[in-house]
Amino acid sequence: MSKTILGAYCLSFSYGHKRPALDEISIELMQGGIMALLGPNASGKTTLLKALAGLFPRNEFSGIVRYCGLDFFGYPHSERAKRVVYVSQDMRAEFPLTAYDAVMMGRLCYGARLFVHASRADHDAVQSAMERCACWELRSRMIDALSGGERQLVLFARALAQGARVLLLDETLSRMDLHHQAMAGRILRGLSAQGYSTVLVAHDVNLASEWADTCVMMQKGRVVASGPVKEVFGAGHLGGLYPGAEITVAPSPVSGAPKVYFGRR
Template sequence: MSGGHLRDSASPGAGLAVDGVFWEIGSRVILDDVGVLAPGGTVTGLLGPNGSGKSTLLRVLAGAQQAGRPGSGDAAAPAPASGPDVTFDGADLAALPRRERARVLALVEQDATTDLPLTVLDAVLLGRIPHRSLLAGDSDADRAAAHAALDAAGAKELADREVGTLSGGERQRVHMARALAQTPRLLLLDEPTNHLDISAQLHAMRVLRDLAADGVTVVAALHDLNLAASTCDHLVLLDHGRVVAAGPVAEVLVPEVLEPVYGVRVDVLRHPRTGRPVLSFERG
């Protein structure tokens, strides 16, 4: 379960498969030979303390950030010919044209902002761009998809608001809606419950479970280990840019795995209705 360069041992099958991801800034290694598997049609939680490399890894997987060359010390250097390998359902994501890749995957980042005077509906309609010709305007089908996405994300009442007037939690729901309107088969999310109150957090995680039930492969970076415990099927734990544990929830969320990474004492209980782990923490 643990080790410096552990490889996720889930069955590859359909889904996301990643191998050999490196990223450095100066002499600081952010991602160190990361290999990850996210089984198809499941929710995979990407866990780890601040600075463990979760956000960087998601951006590399989405093609928004290019992986660095190991040992170069240059985060902007092109990746070596030997890697990284990022495939989804057997297809090389890096080899797909940008527009085609946008029909396959969507990325929901933390605190994405815009200075453009967009209404929420217009912002969500941006998720439909990969599905229409370059010069086409919004169709009735696009608008129907956008409204359905807003409803699913719990943001339908925001449709006519300007994005710049929204609170952090409202913006987070709109980012989710934009990604849902994109109808991806692979959804990557960086802290999707950021800024949300408890009810909205639970709603967001329910949306992810429903997507997985419909066959979407979901990978979400999460800070809240109890949300991960109650929602995820599979977990990947990063520490200092390396995978230190990966597997089913019940195998990763155990004291011997979590305590060295987070530096806290962990007690694991069982939820009386679901049987899933419930974690309690004390300073070590």
């Protein structure tokens, strides 16, 4: 039986004096698991991912985040980065930086010698990650000259180069074309077989249902449903999350995964 690798327990957080962005959230991510985190806009998905990644100061939220049973905030920052990586949906491109240098940033937590740019192991890890994500040929291009989908490939490669056991992907696949989304899904599946775990935030519920094993649905900072994808999708929660979308769930004739149809009946 697989063990819990990352867990949040009674997590509450608010931005200023507004209503809580996270309200007593408890979730557990299994080793080797792919968890889809679904919910309407402003339901607290990104905030939850950032809290799981340890990006908020410890005194700004209540509750606890545990990595393999230990308080995640007990680890130094660089050790946290070797275990859990948060990947946003886009990267800032105000400064001239090549795709290669952007991916090399994933190796920052391994800190080679002070005034040495990167070790041979860092170069190899970056090349391997970029080849795996089919973006090695973009290595010399400036990131501000890349399309949104290409930048997401670079972001995904950076996450792989970082080598963390837990990937927190915040809409990271949203701008990729179908070919690259399928490639990223296969990579996630391959990583899952090697014991890596992923939390996947996606507004594309079919993408989530295709690649995830479990699903957590959030609304107004709370968990409204969680469990295996087939059970949660089949229980009619999606209609409650997205009222007016006229949702129908039916199994995919190819993979058997639940597929969501919406819009005019």
